[in-house]
Amino acid sequence: MSNPISPSPRPPSVPPSRPRGGDGSAGWMRWLPGLQTLREYQLAWLRYDVQAGLVLATMLVPVGIAYAVASGVPGIYGLYATIVPLLAYALFGPSRILVLGPDSSLAAVILAVVLPLSGGDPMRAVALAGMMAVVSGVVCIAAGLARLGFVTELLSKPIRYGYMNGIALTVLISQVPKLLGFSIDSAGPLKDLWAIAASVLDGKTNGTTFLVGAGALAVILLLKGSKLVPGILVAVVGATVLVGVLDLGARANVAVLGSLPQGLPAFAIPWITGVDLVPVLMGGVAVALVSFADTSVLSRVYAARTRVHVDPNQEMVGLGAANLAAGFFQGFPISSSSSRTPVAEAAGARTQLTGVVGALAVALLLVAAPDLLRSLPTSALAAVVIASAIGLFELSDLRRIYRIQRWEFWLSIACTVGVAVLGAIPGIGLAIVIAVIEFLWDGWRPYSAVLGRAEGVKGYHDITRYPDARRIPGLVLFRWDAPLFFANAELFRDRVLDAVASSPTPVRWVVVAAEPVTSVDVTSADMLAELDDALRAAGIELCFAEMKDPVKDKLKRFGVFTRLGEETFFPTLGVAVSRYLKTQAVEWEDWEDRGP
16 A cells, blocks of 8 residues: 555646736735745645645644743743744745744754743743744844845854754753653753763652653654654654553653643733843844754755745745744744654645644644643653754764864864853854854965966966976966955965065066955055055066956055056966066076977
């Protein structure tokens, strides 16, 4: 028998149409991809979307509750943070099958803000988490409207790995006490490990709670690769039935979820105090960065699979709208899910309607059967989060990075340690600082080379790579492999002067191979004027070859182009060398000029 939830051959995807002029909707329809999909919806997709939505709902409930508890808010708010954001993303989100909701990658960030500020008050925790979602939503929407969808590209792969490994470690440590059946006062990952060890040695472990949680974790991990059997659903249902039938909550003091409040999330403004403002703002911005980094990557993956273009700026708007909806409807920050999205895809999802059906199914549960999960053990929820945290670890590619680029491997490890030692939010700040330093380093201390003519090789090449390359008497060909800006201007001048000083013959011209130079600023322009003065005083002419027109335009605005003279700018190195040889009467025979 065929798998009932496996998708049939996917019909050709219909790319979102570009807004058509003349109908009055061209200006705003592009911000509502869900409506565009609805206009193009095919009836044949309906049964797949409904089927996938119902299958998805079986996973949304336990995962939403688990991540809510891991984020420091009551479990019911994980369902609230599932229902409304899915509906919002269906309207504003460009990806057809992406599933949004509470996520393990955000749990540590939310908990780091909520736990110390809430003082154990669950409603205060909900307000703090809700305002973080609002901040995150505003940041994402503003960035999307400003077309800043490229910003997450500043985080290199090693830094993303390091951050996610640190988050995974933090999340895993935070769930161990629940798995063992006791609680601790969280004070950071390293101190939490010490407190967990002390509690175990003091005999606080609840053996029954641990067996239930460990069994659920084993089931999830064993069934993780199965497309036929949803491991999380099996583990959660099995643990709930076991605890309920044997009444382990009363007999063995196994902590359970209890009855959920009946009803749907209501609109509520998450009021916070002025004292909370700074940490909530920092946390919200951190959440925005992390959630969009995750969402953009996952969105691109599924866009490639379904052959539908996804605008990263609209993805930011869709994610922001979903977070705003979560914040104003008693939820907390959400992101895309790398575990629930594949479930939707495997179940045959065609469009955003899958998320709508899943959200409505969860809402129906809250209205019609709020007591269904009252015997769900919290250790099973901890197992769900731990299994997800294990999936966040990236080790195999780090081994590859260690082999090919050792310093980037240690950069990744530094980010992991930063998150684990300092906490999620300071760790994010550290990751961003390291990313900016890494980004600037190549431009700050770039590679440069003196060029020569290698026998039998066309062009001019680095004399350190071609030791036998010949240098034209009196001519220094210097290449600079970076933009010129304030941080490297002095280094550029020093390396040019060093090249002049190390020339085997008295120098008459310096020609800068400027093709790699993509920009100049005022500081570097002033440096070029000073360098020209210094070289002229020594009887040396400063010239440039292959400089891009936009860079020339800047030099014209700065007055440097006029100062140096148009005749000192050459279209190619070959033209510059030919002009030098003609004007300086240098004895030079090029290998290409020799007879056969």
